[in-house]
Amino acid sequence: MAITAREKFDNIIEIKNVTKIFDGITAVDNVNLAVRRGEFVTLLGPSGCGKTTLLRMIAGFAMPTSGTIMLEKQDVTTVPPHLRPINTVFQKYALFPHINVYKNIAYGLKLKRVLTGEVDKKGNPIYRKLSKDEIDEKVKRVLKLVNLESYGHRDVTGLSGGQQQRVAIARAIVCEPKVLLLDEPLGALDLKMRKEMQLELAAMHKNIGITFIYVTHDQEEALTMSDKIVVMTDGAVQQYGTPKKIYDEPANAFVADFIGESNILSGVMKSDFLVEFCGTKFKCMDKGFGKDERVDLVVRPEDISIDGKKGALKGEVVSSVFKGTYYEMEILAEDYQFTVQNTVERAVGETVFLSIGPDGIHIMKKLKTVNEFDGVVSSENTVAFCGGEFEFVNFDGLEKGAEVRVKIPFDKVELTDDEKDGAIGANVTQTLYKGSYYQVQVYTDDDTDFFVDTVDEWDMGDRVGINIKPDDITVTLRERADEIAAEENTTEDSADER
Ligand code: ATP
Numbered sequence: 001m002a003i004t005a006r007e008k009f010d011n012i013i014e015i016k017n018v019t020k021i022f023d024g025i026t027a028v029d030n031v032n033l034a035v036r037r038g039e040f041v042t043l044l045g046p047s048g049c050g051k052t053t054l055l056r057m058i059a060g061f062a063m064p065t066s067g068t069i070m071l072e073k074q075d076v077t078t079v080p081p082h083l084r085p086i087n088t089v090f091q092k093y094a095l096f097p098h099i100n101v102y103k104n105i106a107y108g109l110k111l112k113r114v115l116t117g118e119v120d121k122k123g124n125p126i127y128r129k130l131s132k133d134e135i136d137e138k139v140k141r142v143l144k145l146v147n148l149e150s151y152g153h154r155d156v157t158g159l160s161g162g163q164q165q166r167v168a169i170a171r172a173i174v175c176e177p178k179v180l181l182l183d184e185p186l187g188a189l190d191l192k193m194r195k196e197m198q199l200e201l202a203a204m205h206k207n208i209g210i211t212f213i214y215v216t217h218d219q220e221e222a223l224t225m226s227d228k229i230v231v232m233t234d235g236a237v238q239q240y241g242t243p244k245k246i247y248d249e250p251a252n253a254f255v256a257d258f259i260g261e262s263n264i265l266s267g268v269m270k271s272d273f274l275v276e277f278c279g280t281k282f283k284c285m286d287k288g289f290g291k292d293e294r295v296d297l298v299v300r301p302e303d304i305s306i307d308g309k310k311g312a313l314k315g316e317v318v319s320s321v322f323k324g325t326y327y328e329m330e331i332l333a334e335d336y337q338f339t340v341q342n343t344v345e346r347a348v349g350e351t352v353f354l355s356i357g358p359d360g361i362h363i364m365k366k367l368k369t370v371n372e373f374d375g376v377v378s379s380e381n382t383v384a385f386c387g388g389e390f391e392f393v394n395f396d397g398l399e400k401g402a403e404v405r406v407k408i409p410f411d412k413v414e415l416t417d418d419e420k421d422g423a424i425g426a427n428v429t430q431t432l433y434k435g436s437y438y439q440v441q442v443y444t445d446d447d448t449d450f451f452v453d454t455v456d457e458w459d460m461g462d463r464v465g466i467n468i469k470p471d472d473i474t475v476t477l478r479e480r481a482d483e484i485a486a487e488e489n490t491t492e493d494s495a496d497e498r
């Protein structure tokens with residue numbers, strides 16, 4: 001199925017402003033995405049980020065709450081799955097156990113009807129079944145593609161997991177869909193088989209030229225196989241690009257942390273091409289940030305060089321582990337524990353100097369630093385939000401029952417060990433070390449995310465309480481808060497245009 005040069009630059013799928021809400025939970029949040037014909041695109045993100053829901057909407061198994069899905073420039077948002085030229089391979093192979101490999105693959109072809117090129121008396125196109133020879137030719141071709149040429153007569157229940165998955169893929173591609181969706185198809189295989197199948201799938205994709213959209217939470221799998229990766233969290237796309245772009249130039253700290261080993265630090269841009277972190281100025285390749293703008297930056301472990309005598313930062317080796325072809329060392333320098341990979345080992349306790357070249361530093365816009373919630377003034381000096389009541393002080397002019405926007409800076413939220421000591425309870429869902437503090441994400445019992453900047457270390461899954469001092473809560477009438485946000489957006493847009 002060769003792709004013409006012109007078709008290669010077509011978008012086969014366009015997802016426009018697609019949102020999916022289940023019972024008040026936003027699973028997919030205003031996603032926009034264009035997939036080119038013949039590409040291998042992977043949806044990557046942690047469990048619950050909305051990957052499967054997005055895939056199911058492309059397949060037609062779920063309908064968007066709002067937004068449009070276009071396939072070859074046609075709006076297919078409400079078209080049922082069987083009328084879309086799309087097929088899906090799931091983690092569970094769902095093969096027919098009572099028939100052999102050949103018949104499993106031929107099944108869909110027997111149901112298929114193709115145009116004869118003729119029309120009936122009313123002018124409607126006439127369809128026909130495929131002949132036995134046509135079916136045989138197609139089944140044999142895909143058996144070869146999935147490396148199961150001599151397995152046609154075998155009982156599917158006697159095959160290994162990898163072989164069964166290859167039969168499932170053969171069955172999905174034999175009807176020549178324009179797009180193949182794969183939902184964690186290698187999830188049930190052991191590690192060795194997974195790695196083999198990753199390479200086979202990538203080769204298969206090249207050979208057949210069908211557009212693949214693949215779902216996984218395994219970043220290595222995504223980096224190995226894809227032309228492009230969509231990194232998602234909380235239903236939203238964080239970054240869309242080639243594996244190299246996403247690895248080398250992550251859009252934000254979440255992407256940097258999710259893709260590969262990384263040192264993520266806080267810094268300050270002193271000028272174009274000059275950033276300060278760990279008390280030291282470093283040359284970098286980035287420009288266009290404000291003077292003294294606070295930024296996040298990522299340094300990959302393999303981009304840090306170690307010397308016994310000189311370098312930008314002095315540190316001490318805290319640990320060292322041999323990883324097969326290099327040593328992974330933890331080095332404490334200026335209160336930040338750097339992860340460093342090098343082929344030469346330095347002994348634990350040794351004093352070393354670290355250097356980082358301009359191309360080893362990637363600067364990212366700082367993500368939000370303030371939590372924002374909608375709430376209601378519940379008494380003269382309390383505001384209710386996120387399932388709790390909190391005291392606040394700026395209540396001048398706010399009446400009981402007023403709908404308000406509540407703001408709390410990340411570093412003003414206090415977490416308590418015992419949830420009973422907090423105003424509300426929550427679970428820790430993510431922690432990122434930022435150089436001199438941790439950024440902790442907690443999920444409240446009221447289904448809201450809170451961000452907390454803290455020097456204390458918390459573990460994922462920890463049960464915590466949340467407290468906020470009255471002085472640290474800013475409360476604004478919601479209408480007024482929306483006006484302020486709109487004014488800020490206009491200012492940013494006109495700055496961008498300039
Ligand atoms: P995983 O890797 O664990 O499969 P995912 O990234 O594919 O996760 P989704 O399965 O798309 O995530 O789920 C996204 C969110 O939507 C989750 O909070 C999930 O609980 C919710 N969700 C998904 N399907 C439904 C449904 N049918 N009804 C209610 N909530 C749903």
